[in-house]
Amino acid sequence: MLAIISNVLRGTASRNGARVVVSARTYADFTPQASFDIKKCDVHKLEEGPPLQAVLTREEGLQYYRTMQTMRRMELKSDQLYKQKIIRGFCHLYDGQEACAVGIEAGINLTDHLITAYRAHGYTLTRGGTVREIMAELTGRRGGIAKGKGGSMHMYTKHFYGGNGIVGAQVPLGAGVALACKYLGKNELCVCLYGDGAANQGQIFETYNMASLWKLPCIFICENNKYGMGTSVERAAASTDYFKRGDFIPGLRVDGMDVLCVREATKFAAEHCRSGKGPILMELQTYRYHGHSMSDPGISYRTREEIQEVRSKSDPISMLKDRMLSNNMASVEELKEIDVEVRKEIEDAAQFATTDPEPPLDDLLRGTNPWTKLKSVS
Amino acid sequence: MFYIRVTVRDALNQAMDEELERDERVFLLGEEVAQYDGAYKVSRGLWKKYGDKRIIDTPITEMGFAGIAVGAAMAGLRPICEFMTFNFSMQAIDQVINSAAKTYYMSAGRQSVPIVFRGPNGASAGVAAQHSQCFAAWYGHCPGLKVVSPWSAEDARGLLKSAIRDDNPVVFLENELMYGVPFEMSEESQSKDFLIPIGKAKIERQGNHITVVSHSRMVSLCLDAAAVLAKEGIECEVINMRTIRPLDAEAIETSVMKTNHLITVEGGWPQFGVGGEILARIMEGPAFNYLDAPAVRVTGVDIPMPYAKILEDNSVPQIKDIIFSVKKTLNA
Numbered sequence: 173m174l175a176i177i178s179n180v181l182r183g184t185a186s187r188n189g190a191r192v193v194v195s196a197r198t199y200a201d202f203t204p205q206a207s208f209d210i211k212k213c214d215v216h217k218l219e220e221g222p223p224l225q226a227v228l229t230r231e232e233g234l235q236y237y238r239t240m241q242t243m244r245r246m247e248l249k250s251d252q253l254y255k256q257k258i259i260r261g262f263c264h265l266y267d268g269q270e271a272c273a274v275g276i277e278a279g280i281n282l283t284d285h286l287i288t289a290y291r292a293h294g295y296t297l298t299r300g301g302t303v304r305e306i307m308a309e310l311t312g313r314r315g316g317i318a319k320g321k322g323g324s325m326h327m328y329t330k331h332f333y334g335g336n337g338i339v340g341a342q343v344p345l346g347a348g349v350a351l352a353c354k355y356l357g358k359n360e361l362c363v364c365l366y367g368d369g370a371a372n373q374g375q376i377f378e379t380y381n382m383a384s385l386w387k388l389p390c391i392f393i394c395e396n397n398k399y400g401m402g403t404s405v406e407r408a409a410a411s412t413d414y415f416k417r418g419d420f421i422p423g424l425r426v427d428g429m430d431v432l433c434v435r436e437a438t439k440f441a442a443e444h445c446r447s448g449k450g451p452i453l454m455e456l457q458t459y460r461y462h463g464h465s466m467s468d469p470g471i472s473y474r475t476r477e478e479i480q481e482v483r484s485k486s487d488p489i490s491m492l493k494d495r496m497l498s499n500n501m502a503s504v505e506e507l508k509e510i511d512v513e514v515r516k517e518i519e520d521a522a523q524f525a526t527t528d529p530e531p532p533l534d535d536l537l538r539g540t541n542p543w544t545k546l547k548s549v550s
Numbered sequence: 551m552f553y554i555r556v557t558v559r560d561a562l563n564q565a566m567d568e569e570l571e572r573d574e575r576v577f578l579l580g581e582e583v584a585q586y587d588g589a590y591k592v593s594r595g596l597w598k599k600y601g602d603k604r605i606i607d608t609p610i611t612e613m614g615f616a617g618i619a620v621g622a623a624m625a626g627l628r629p630i631c632e633f634m635t636f637n638f639s640m641q642a643i644d645q646v647i648n649s650a651a652k653t654y655y656m657s658a659g660r661q662s663v664p665i666v667f668r669g670p671n672g673a674s675a676g677v678a679a680q681h682s683q684c685f686a687a688w689y690g691h692c693p694g695l696k697v698v699s700p701w702s703a704e705d706a707r708g709l710l711k712s713a714i715r716d717d718n719p720v721v722f723l724e725n726e727l728m729y730g731v732p733f734e735m736s737e738e739s740q741s742k743d744f745l746i747p748i749g750k751a752k753i754e755r756q757g758n759h760i761t762v763v764s765h766s767r768m769v770s771l772c773l774d775a776a777a778v779l780a781k782e783g784i785e786c787e788v789i790n791m792r793t794i795r796p797l798d799a800e801a802i803e804t805s806v807m808k809t810n811h812l813i814t815v816e817g818g819w820p821q822f823g824v825g826g827e828i829l830a831r832i833m834e835g836p837a838f839n840y841l842d843a844p845a846v847r848v849t850g851v852d853i854p855m856p857y858a859k860i861l862e863d864n865s866v867p868q869i870k871d872i873i874f875s876v877k878k879t880l881n882a
Binding site: 285287318319320321322326328333334336337338341343344345346347348349350351352353355356362374375378379381382385386 | 577603606608609611613614615616617618619620621622623624625626627644645648649653655656657658660661
């Protein structure tokens, strides 16, 4: 009975366009927090791993849900705009991997540092970028987070060092940021991400060596989405135990589709770094629904069935949603409302991204380049 | 007038020492820079004075440690990254160009990279092909980098200090054969805030008949050639570029408009090189109309550096080559 009344009231509220506090069902009815079993992490050179249970509060759950949904819709919108040729060049989408970005951010502070490769839109968001700025950067407008100069792979915010186009190059950079953290003594750390494809790069092993020698506060994270472009991990790596590849660096293998698992592992890793023990490595087992980039349909090297199976059984957003609903931590309507708000935010951002003007040409004429004296203006 | 004699090596050492003292964000990393006192002893005494935190010995992993240095610069430190020679910078060139040079632009000014990459560049003596390449043209090609090539001890001191204080990535090309060469330095240049601006050339010798533009060790040869030519009544204006990028085209143009003749002298290979750039700039600017003869580049020979002394000696410009080019240009 109570449920029916609340639905009617809510219906009225939306028809009137007003936001009415539905007093028929108060927040006191929801479970404020619950404890969930999470998958055990495989460990390498560690006595113990992260806890097997995670406590999720209602606020946290709603926030993770909103962020992951925003990320998902933002990426899907970008797919649309790309197909309409409003976004051009490289566009590497993150849908499917949301639990990684959101879980990691939940395990660290905004004052910590993070660097990743080119599949970076999700991290730009969690590190403080707005959907508007991100999308306007993808469409190359002056309102973009890099004023249109960077594009998909070169977005930056405070304590977020991109967005890097050269596979593996960001790993030494991340260790350098960690060196600065240790040097400046502010108890900050650096999360340094790379993919399963990059994991075979020599410079990463050079970085493992120095980070370990100098005990840098660096969390190396391998986002293993099973494919480096079109090459499956089995065909690229002699050892696919990416969490062990750090050799002398302790490692964890984590379920990257479960935001709570990622969060607990990140907290565990952060504790390790902050206590001065040096670097640690996490392998997040995750999956991307899209191909490597927008120019890759993503089905020549994997089956549609495989993609569908992951979507139906392991989708990070669905997993969180199910957990919250089955534990009475949120209502279906509430989550739907968040969906509506997210959709609106994305629409607004897309609108901005398609109407904002492009950067001015004068930007090109700066500098003492003599060539510009000869450049035709018409 | 108070002068002291200081070698280029000591000038570099003092500059680094003073900058390390002045700003605690400055630190030095590279192979053998700490406990070995530097492969060429340029960082002698620094580790003893500043310790492990500020003077860091790295493993032989250029790509890794150059990347680490760039990352540290992004996060607020001011690293000096030493390449034992710039030949080894090729292993790390992606970090220098894609991570350091381009980032300020790609981030629309949000992310700066205040790093100095320094080390010996160009030919040495008997070190053969893989250890003798000049990288002035390669790095000079790239927007986002400043590229500096000091000649004298004063250059070394003032330019290195400027490079360390500059918020841009600076490639600082030293020369191994110049390390031990002493120069007289004025009292003024001993000041802790003695800075030479990056991007400004210096006229080392005034002259009216021909402009001779050079950088690094070749400046010595140009001055020697000028001394010989003076005896024959030919007065060369020798310009020490000091900076490769941004190139001080104005200084060269002003000189050419006075002398009407130009040669450039460099140790690097001829094709797509520093001399080629200077000649192109002259053609694009006001000085072209003042040339009485085509400008000429004197460069290293277009081959991988051979080992045998006679071959090596003849693979880089010699004083006689400079004299020959001057006379040919002047039609003397």
